[in-house]
Amino acid sequence: MKMNNEREVKYKDTINIALAGNPNVGKSVIFNQLTGLSQTIGNWPGKTVERMEGHLDFLGYHFNIVDLPGIYSLSTYSLEEIVSREYIVSDEVDIIINVIDATNLERNLFFTFQLLELKVPMILAINQMDVLRRRNIDLDFEELEKIFKLPVLPLVAVHGTGVHQLLEEAIEMVVYRRAHMHFNGSEPEECDHHAHDYYREEHVHGKADVCNSIKEDFDFPDLSDILSFGKEIEEKVQDLTQRIDALSDYFAKYNYPSRFLAVKILERDEEIIKIFKEIKEGNDILKLADKYREELEDYHGEDINTIISSEIYSDILKITDKVMIQEVKEKRTRSIAEKIDHLTTHSFWGYVILVLVIFGIYAFTFTVGDFLGGMINELYVHLSDRIYAIYGEDNSWVNLLWDGGVGGFFGAVGGVLVYVIPFFLVIELLQDSGYLPRAAFLMDRVMHSIGVHGKTIIPMILGFGCNVPACAGCRIMETEREKKISIALTSLIPCAAVMTVVLGLVGRYLGLGWVLFLFMINFSVILIIGRILNKVMPGESTELIMEMHEFRVPNYGVIFKQTWVRSKEFVYKALPLIIVLGIFLEILLIFNALEPINVFLSPITVFWLGLPLITGVFLIYGILRKELTLVLLALLANSLGLTLVEVLTPIQMIVFCLVTMLYVPCFATIVIIAKQTNWKYAIQISSMEIAVALLIGGLIHFGYMFLTSM
Ligand SMILES: Nc1nc2c(ncn2[C@@H]2O[C@H](COP(=O)(O)OP(=O)(O)OP(=O)(O)O)[C@@H](O)[C@H]2O)c(=O)[nH]1
Ligand SMILES: [Mg+2]
Structure with missing residues (x-):
């Protein structure tokens, strides 16, 4: 009996793994590959900001995998470093997978050396080997294993290569409590220890137990020669x-x-x-x-940190000298990546490219969106004609289910989703290619003038897709002050949903010139609010310190998957809402219940902004999701047998879009802002934005009235 108890206490079959390493090395790619979850991936440092946990069952073992934020050292320079350090030595983790970027071996090994001092069971995963090999450089993995006396594996995480071998090595470590077969007298050459069959036999059929106290029992190799x-x-x-x-x-x-x-x-x-x-x-x-x-x-004659770092670097250099194999010693010409890097950060061409990129985002999105949207709309009109022919146009059920429900669905897909998908696609492309840090570099001076670090441009560009992850991304800012200002500015960026409203209304009926006019107002507001916040918030903005990784050919798998994940969010969250609200709107129409709400809001909508009475309720809906303002307005117009041009005059379209662009962040963004800062700040930002939207909307309305009355 006692024996049994002891066994129960001592053994388990769960293995806890943490992925640790420098920023932008591919930890989240590995995490996503293993767990099937979708952590943000992109070619810029600092995407993962909070510890994320996922699970998988593999070869009879249950794995808990934790994706840690990227850090450069285990010192106490940042909160992430302290938190990660405490977590790594805690009993919550059995094994650390130190993910290393092969193309930045020296700097990455600096972190590895610090991890080694913690003496935790560890696997070295050298990722991005494809990029290194493309430069005709390879690494001597046998030599690396000899040096570190720990498993060292080559990975190309984006292709999934080597990812599952990490788990096999982990099993090896925790089941046998030893670093690696190579160092335990077995014959690695003959035994392909990465072959799944070998494990299946040994572990799945007669599953070996995982020791409960892996850390204490683990025989950490003696590394005094390198450490x-x-x-x-x-x-x-x-x-x-x-x-x-x-x-x-x-x-x-x-x-x-x-x-x-x-x-x-x-x-x-x-x-x-x-x-x-x-x-x-x-x-x-x-x-x-x-x-x-x-x-x-x-x-x-130097500071202690410099002395110790240079000691470590001199050891690292000896190692890299030994393990780097330059395959072809041809004269190195400037690679395409370097040429693109030079151009995109150039003091003139850099800005030209930045403008082209932003223009390109919209051009691509709306060419694709208009094309697909047009087709879907035609289909809806065609189907509607048939339905009306069969059931009649004034049938309440037809109004409710077809006009409200199905109409809402078609409106959402043809009016919004067709834009959202290409939009996310380009945003992901920009993320994964490595363009964003270049934009941050170029925009640093402008951003400083409004009191924030150049890095703010990253969440701001992401904000063109959706403000919610963008505001969450403001966590990468160095100080609380900059985070707050960045969040306020990011929440004012016109997201994909807002853009569908602007382009669907002003773009379609008034032309692109007016869209640019609205944009100019929006960006001027961002600049002015940035300057005001910079003045009123105490403190100074920090200097730009941001690592720039080389451009890379984006990984289409990653891009499509992330686009899919984001679009799926839209499909799951927005579509049902639009359909339900579409039906609800029809019910309100049938009972004539919109009137009181609209009348209540009329001092603002009708008097101050000069909009038609019916817009009131849609502006309220817009707080839920910005695209609802237009989708529902179009639905209403449709069920009244009108087109949008008959509902809104050109000046009303401009005011309506401007208010939609600026007034209050959508509900999900408000919640994220509160989570990132506090509810007080979220409410302050929302109130400020409502005030600004009403002020500018009113000015345009009265300005127009004044001009036309002259
Ligand atoms: N070519 C190539 N690219 C890779 C590989 N692994 C990751 N990447 C790319 O490297 C970039 C960074 O990957 P992430 O997984 O986001 O990096 P991370 O370590 O989680 O970064 P942080 O969360 O910022 O610390 C992305 O653009 C990936 O597509 C690889 O094996 N080969
Ligand atoms: Mg990450």
Whole structure:
């Protein structure tokens, strides 16, 4: 009995894995491949901002996989670094998969070296091998495994290559509690340990158990040859380590190896110093560390962090020298990626390209959208004629189900979805190619003038797709102040839904010139509000520090999948709403119930904005989703037997679109803003936007009246 209990306590068949590494290395691609979920992927650093968990069952084991935000070090420079560090050493994780970008090996290995100091079971996943190999460079994986004495696997995550082998290695580690077969006397050459069959037999049919205390039982390899610093530093680190070891009863609960603690107190890591300050002996060790640090800084004439980093980099350089295999030593010409990079960041052509890109987004979206939308509309008209011929046009059921329900569906698909899909497609293309950080670089000066970092342009460009993920993306901003300003500005970007309203109304009936006019007003509002917020919010904006990754041929699989995920969201969330509201609208019409709401709103809509009475209720619907303003207006016009031109005059179209563009973010965006900041701020932003929309809308209306009366 006792034996059984012990077994139950000690063994489990769940393996907890965390993906850790620098930003933009492909962690989320691996995560999505493994779990089937859809974390944001793109070629710019800092997309994953919160820990995300997913699951899968593989070879008889249950895997919990955690995608961590990308970080550059395990120091305490940012909250993500502290949180990730604590998480990595916690008991919640069994194995770390350190994802490394093969094309940035040195910088990525700097992080690996820090992870190694944590002595957690670890697999090195060297990703983006396709890009490296395209440059005629390969890596010697056998040598890498010899050096790190841990599994080192090549990956091309976007193609799924090597992704599942990571799990096989993980099983190997936790079941046998050893680093790798290569280092345990078995014969790796003969045994293809990555073959699934081998595992199936061993694990699925007679499944081996996973030890519950993987971390303690794991035999972490001795890496002192690569992890040791130069003599002077090493002596001091070892002395501190021994002193910490002597207090292991106290330090054990923090899960950090004593050597890691020794290095961190030398580096003045605030979080770790707090741990030491709690006991008297700890304070003594801190004093000694201060003395050692001073000695080292005097000796080297540099700051301790620089001294330690250069020690690590010199070890890394030795390793990369050994493992990089330059296959063809031909004279390197400038690659296409480098040429594109040069052009897109050029002080003149860069801006020309930026304008063309933004213009291109719209041109593509609306050419495709208009074409498909036209076809769908024709189909609806054709089908309607048949339905009316059979059941009659004035039949209430026909009004309710066909005009309201089916009409709503066709309106949503032909009026909105056909634009949303191509829109997301180009946005994803921009994300995955690596264009966004270039835009951030170009826009840095403009963005600074409105008080934010150039990086803000990234959520703002994403905002053209949808404000909800864009406002969430503002988390990448360095400070709370910049995050708040970015959110306010991003929420004013005309999203795909708003654009369908503007183009469907003003674009279709008044021409593109007027669309540009509306755009100009919208962007001027963004600039002015940015400047005002910059003045009223205390603090300064930070300098642009943003890594720029090389351009890459976008991965179409990733792009199509992400476009699909986003469009699916629209289909699931907006379509049912539009259909239900379409039917509801017909009911309200039948009972003549729109009137009181519209009359109540008339001082604003009719008097101040000069709009027809019926627009009131649609502006309220628009808070739910912006496209509803137009879709429902069109539905109403349709059921009254009118066209939109008969409902709105040109000036009314302009005012109506402008108000839709500016007044209050949609409901989902308001919720996201509140989540990112607080409800007070979300309400402040919404009220400010309503005020601005009404002010400008009213000015245009009265301005027009004044001009025409002259
Ligand atoms: N060519 C190539 N591109 C890759 C590979 N793996 C990832 N990418 C691309 O690399 C970029 C970054 O991938 P992500 O998965 O978003 O990176 P991440 O590590 O999660 O980044 P953060 O969340 O910002 O820390 C995307 O544009 C991917 O399409 C690969 O094996 N080959
Ligand atoms: Mg990510």
